[in-house]
Amino acid sequence: MERNLENVKSKRRYNSTGRLEQARQNRDAILRAAERQLGERGYASATVAAIAAEAGVSVETVYKAFGGKAGVVRALYERDLAGAGSVPAYERSDAMRERESHPRTVMREWGFLTAEVASLVTPIRLLMRAAAVTDQEMASLLADIEDERLKRMRHHARYLKDRGYLREGVSVGEATDILWVCSSAELYELLVLKRGWSLPRFAQYVTHYMTASLLPEMTQEGPAETAPA
Numbered sequence: 001m002e003r004n005l006e007n008v009k010s011k012r013r014y015n016s017t018g019r020l021e022q023a024r025q026n027r028d029a030i031l032r033a034a035e036r037q038l039g040e041r042g043y044a045s046a047t048v049a050a051i052a053a054e055a056g057v058s059v060e061t062v063y064k065a066f067g068g069k070a071g072v073v074r075a076l077y078e079r080d081l082a083g084a085g086s087v088p089a090y091e092r093s094d095a096m097r098e099r100e101s102h103p104r105t106v107m108r109e110w111g112f113l114t115a116e117v118a119s120l121v122t123p124i125r126l127l128m129r130a131a132a133v134t135d136q137e138m139a140s141l142l143a144d145i146e147d148e149r150l151k152r153m154r155h156h157a158r159y160l161k162d163r164g165y166l167r168e169g170v171s172v173g174e175a176t177d178i179l180w181v182c183s184s185a186e187l188y189e190l191l192v193l194k195r196g197w198s199l200p201r202f203a204q205y206v207t208h209y210m211t212a213s214l215l216p217e218m219t220q221e222g223p224a225e226t227a228p229a
Contacts, residue, residue: 027065029055031079034072039123043073043131043138070137073128077145080120089117090152103165103215110156111207115199118188125185153179160214167216178213182206 033054037046083089132139157175191197
C-alpha cells in the first residue's frame with residue numbers, strides 16, 4: 001500500500017512538471033507567433049485566432065495565458081524589457097549601481113543597457129503608440145508602461161542625488177526627465193531607426209548626454225569644484 005502511494009505521488013510530480021513545461025512552451029510559441037503577426041499586420045489586423053493558429057494552440061489557450069490580445073502585447077513588452085542577457089536588465093542595472101563607485105562608470109553602463117533594451121523593446125512600444133490612437137485598451141496599456149518607466153527613472157535620479165553625484169542645481173525632477181528622455185522609444189526611433197545610427201553610437205550618445213547633463217564637469221584633477229559664494 002505504501003509503495004502504491006509513493007508511485008502515485010511520483011507520477012503526480014512528473015505530470016505537474018510536464019504540464020508546467022508544456023505551458024512554458026505554449027507561451028513561448030504564442031509570443032513568437034504574436035511578434036510576427038503584429039509586426040506584419042499591425043495591432044488592429046492581427047487576431048487572436050491567427051496568433052493561436054500559427055502557434056499551434058487553441059484560442060482558449062491564448063486567452064487563458066494572456067487574457068487577450070492586449071495581454072499578449074504587454075507580455076512581449078515585458079519580455080523585451082528584460083534585455084538580451086540571462087539576468088533581467090533592471091536587475092543588472094541595480095547590481096551595477098551598488099558595485100560601481102564612479103558616477104561616470106555608472107553613466108557608461110546605463111548607456112549600454114539603454115541601447116540594449118531599446119533595440120528590443122522599441123518596436124513593440126511603437127506598435128502600442130500607433131494602436132493607442134484608436135484603441136482604448138492599448139491607450140491604457142501605453143499609459144501604464146510609461147508611468148512605470150517614469151517611476152524607474154525617478155528611482156535612478158534619487159540614487160544619483162543620494163550618492164551626491166548630481167551637478168549642483170540639477171534637481172531630482174530634472175534628472176528624472178533627462179533619464180526619461182534617454183530611455184524613450186522616440187529617441188531610439190529618431191537616431192537609430194530613422195537616421196541609421198549604430199547601436200554602439202547610440203549607446204555612446206546616451207552616455208555623453210546623461211554625463212554632460214547630470215554630472216559635474218571634469219577637471220584634470222577630477223570633478224570641478226563649485227566656487228565659494
